[in-house]
Amino acid sequence: MSRILIIAVGALAMTSVALGDSFIVEDGAPLAEIIIAEDAPRMTRLAAREFQTYVEKIAEAKLRIGSAPSDEFPVKIYIGQSPATRELGITSEGLEFGAYRMVSGEDWLVLLGDDTDWRPPEPWARSNTDWLENKQSEWDELTGAKWSNPLAAGMYRHYSGNAWHFETEAQEADGEIHIWEFDQRGSLNAVYAWLRELGVRWYMPGDLGEIVPKQSSVRLRQMNRTVRPDFEVRTMHLAQYHSRSRPDILWSLRLGVNDIPSILHHGIRYVTEREEQRTEHPDYFTLINGQRDTTSPTANACLSSPELLQENVRFVRTIFDLYNAPVVSVMPHDGFNQICECALCDGKATLERGYSGWYSDYVWEYVNRVAREVAKTHPDRKLLCGAYSTYRFPPEKIDKLEPNVLVQITNGRPRWEMDEETHNQLERLRDEWQQRTANPLSLTMNYPFTQRGEFRPCYFPHVIARGLRDTQGQVWRQDIWGPIERGVLHRPGVNHLNAWIHARFMWDVEQDVDELLSEYCRLFYGPAGEHMQMFIEYCEANFDKLTKQPETVNRALSLFETAKAAVESETVYAQRLALVDDYLEELRKRKDQLNRPRDDVPVFSAYDLTRDKWKEAKAGFKLDGKLDESFWVLQAGMKELINGRNPAFGSTFQVVWDGDAIYFGIRCEDVEGAPANVSTTESGKPAIWNGDHLEILLETDEHAYYQIVVNPAGAVTGLDRGAPQQEWFSWSPEAEVGAHIGDDFWSVEVRIPVTQSTDDPLHLVVGRKPMQDLPWHFNVCRKRIRETGTEVSAYSPTGANTFHDASKFAKLYVR
Ligand SMILES: [Zn+2]
Structure with a gap:
């Protein structure tokens, strides 16, 4: 064009x-x-x-x-x-x-x-309080049900002014034109x-x-x-209107984005999540170890429940009718990593397909069933589900999805991977999905969340251009999630470029990205333009190495220094470079960390259970904390944390790898008759630190680092130490723990699932199998707390009164 x-x-x-x-x-x-x-x-x-x-x-x-x-x-x-x-x-x-x-x-x-x-249909909330105090009860009265309604409850977030002023004299009193x-x-x-x-x-x-x-x-x-435009719906979550940051809202408009009033993610949660539903309908929820999980925040649904299906159908119809939404999501709640153990759900999982296919047939069959019902009354509207986490692969037992089902692939094109293999692999995934639906696809894309700990320079002009070109004609909606903090673009000095490239290419995929990029560098960075282009292109080509190779980090930083030297201070170019400079602080710290020798730390080689020789032991494996399987050869011990001497109460452990999880088996010696001080039996409680506990600290090839705390009662708590401190606890490892208390010891078996997918930074350990040339780093620590005193030990002693010294982490690889 x-x-x-x-x-x-x-x-x-x-x-x-x-x-x-x-x-x-x-x-x-x-x-x-x-x-x-x-x-x-x-x-x-x-x-x-x-x-x-x-x-x-x-x-x-x-x-x-x-x-x-x-x-x-x-x-x-x-x-x-x-x-x-x-x-x-x-x-x-x-x-x-x-x-x-x-x-x-x-x-x-x-x-x-x-x-x-746009005119928002009533009832809609003018503020969060308005929803809770007034509008939710209006909504409940209209529906006769106890459902959430994210569209109505959050409507005020989509208005650039004070929503109470909408359609009143006051709405433009500030001199601005307010918009939806x-x-x-x-x-x-x-x-x-x-x-x-x-x-x-x-x-x-x-x-x-x-x-x-x-x-x-x-x-x-x-x-x-x-x-x-080349794509009908071009959603970029850049500025929240509710933040009322005029520059950010105007910027998003100038990029030519748009959005539709709908519920597009995790739609099932709005039927199940309210307290009333949890109490009245425990059978809507997953049965785990004989109990319906009605308590965890992201409690998942039993997708075999006929009553849930009927209620979900009523919910979808109501959103269509009252809010005129073109599409409503029928997607499970986030963190769908455990299937219901009820008789009706039995046999629905396909674990042999691996993590991305565990529940594909289970979830998509549910979506299809809801779709068939809804089509009877609303044949012109669409239902949508994400191809995501454990149901990312297409189902095997469904040839064609119902004509009113839309598929939304999370990260269905490469985000920062330059290599052919990833491009081809995702193309195959899109092809496979397209064979199951006559409708175009929707793609949800997650870009690095710099507000959640990503520190690498994030520039992907070529990958974005190629991805949009490859998907034009197959995709009706591009749904771009980037870093936002308090409603505005986080680190705008770095994060704007991907948005700009997206914006231009979503309108016209036939442009020349190199021309667009060099124009940008020339206009935006003036005399530093040429060097900034080299810096940007280098960072794009080496993005994954910027977490692990000191020479790559050095090269990127020195390209940037050259760019910086080309501009005079006080100029507009210097101001723009200063924003990048500021952002690079974290990468400089990382360089120092990478350059610090770690030669003096222990090296641990874990057993690989995917090997044939472990087949039998694996088949009989019970996560009961007893360490009686043959692979639990407790090959390593712990030392006193500060002075490295043998502790009064020793501990030994083993690590094994099983393809999609890493297991720790740990035995803690103690006094006869009272071997354990248990401060809590509940997971996710800070009380875990008040009694005996173990800490597993994991730095993967992808992320530094995770902290997983377990105790002798099998309680577990997870923290993402790579995130900003206020977000540490938002992460969950979804770990399972089997615990056993003996006469004079206690022991645990900990299963920590590992995914390569970076789709969902709030769940699971992200990383590839640790290898000798690309190891993980880790520590296993024990705190024994008694009235008579506390003893602290670790596999790799830190020499200080803390477990949290990453430079002392031991090397870990699978042999
Ligand atoms: Zn069930």
Whole structure:
């Protein structure tokens, strides 16, 4: 598309000269006025204002905005539909999903698209308190049920102003035009496209992020074109409207994104999660060890329950009817790692397919059953489920999904992997899913969450461009999740580039990414542009090595230093580089850590249970803490934490690897008759630190590091030490513990599942099988607490009164 356009623009530009050169601004004097309809929608009014703002920034002339043309200005800029555009025969007909028209004549320009205002259906919450105190009971009364409703409860989050002021006199008292995220915005897209052709760029939120070329005259360029995006729905979770950060909201608009009012993730939880449902319908929940799990925050559903199915169908129909949503999710709650053990669910798992296929048939069969019911009343609406975690692979027993089912693949194209293998593998996954549905796919993409501990420079222009090009025509929705903190883009100085590349390519996949990137570097970093391009390209090509190879980190940092040296301080370029510089602090610390020799730490080689010789032992394996399987050869012991001497109460352990989990077997010697001080029997409780406990600290090839705490009663707690401190406890290892208390010892067997998928940073240990050339690092520590004193020991003593010294972690690989 782009090549044809360039030719067209070139030809028309010449005609414009021939037509006698109309000007919008000539030598600083305004020659045009902006005309909108008297009762113009919100987005039309915003589009007119954006046009006015940027023409003023470019040429220092402020154009008048009005609904009645005056005689004062010869040129008319018509923005959005109005009587004048109808007279010209230019309408927004057929312009969906943000598409727009740009048409001009000798002394006029039309920029328009569909600008339909969104009106939230009642009941909807004006604030969180409003939901809890007023609207939830209205919703309950309407439905006669006890369901959550994330769409209505969170509606206020999608409004750029105070939601209480919506449709009141007060709504624009601050001088801004307030908008809904679901407002249509074709005319605004047309205005931005027109401004981009003048050279305006919005790379990052705020003034520092934009490029505005100054000129004293602005010509009325001749054009006649309709532009449609390459993807219908282009959702980027960049700015939350609720944060009311005007620069961030405007930035997301300038990127040309859109969204639909729907429930698109983990839809089943809204039927089950409320306390009333947990109490009244325990049979909706997974049966684990003879008990229905109605207590854990992400308690999962028993997908064989016929009553749950009926209630889910009623929920979906209600959201369709009351909120006019086009799509509703029927996806399990997050952390779906344990299947229900009831008689009806028995035999539904396919564990032999591996983690990504464990519950594929189980989950997708449920989705299909809900879909068949819903289709009887709402054949035109869609249900959606994610191809995610334990149901990521397509089901084997379902040939075709129901025609009203949409598949949403989490990370269904590479995010930062440059290698062919990953591209091909994901292409195969998309192909396999497409064979099971006649509908286009939706892709949810998670980019590095720098607010949750990612510290590498995150630049993926080539991977993004290729991924979007590869999926055009197969995908109706791109749903991009990036780092957000307090409603705005986290570390904007680094994280803006991926968003910009996404934005441009979602509109037109045929662009040249190298041209786009070098233009960006030149305009944004000035004299440092060439070096920044080298830095960005190097970081993209070596992203995975930036956590483990000191020479790669050194090279990246030195490329950046060269870029920094090219700019003069106090310039706008220096300010932009300073944001990157700041972000790189963590990488510099990491470099020091990587460069620190770890030669003096112990090396542990774990048994590999996937080998044939362990087949029999594995088959009889019981996670009961007794360590009676033949592979529990307790080959390593612990020493006193500070001085490295033998402790009064010794401990020994073994580590084994089983493909998708790592196991620790640990035996703790103690006094006869009272071998254990148990402070809690419940998992996830801080009380675990008040009694005897073990700590397993795991730094994988992918993440530094996880802390898993277990005690003699089998209670377990997990922390992600790589995340910011306030988020340590948001992570869960989903570990299972078997514990045994003997006469003069206690022992545990700990199963820690390991995934290679980085989809879900809040669950599971992420990493690849530890190998000799790419080991993990770890420590196993014990704290024995008695009234008579505390003894602290570890496999690799730290020499200080703490377990948390990663430089002392031992090496771990699977032999
Ligand atoms: Zn069940």
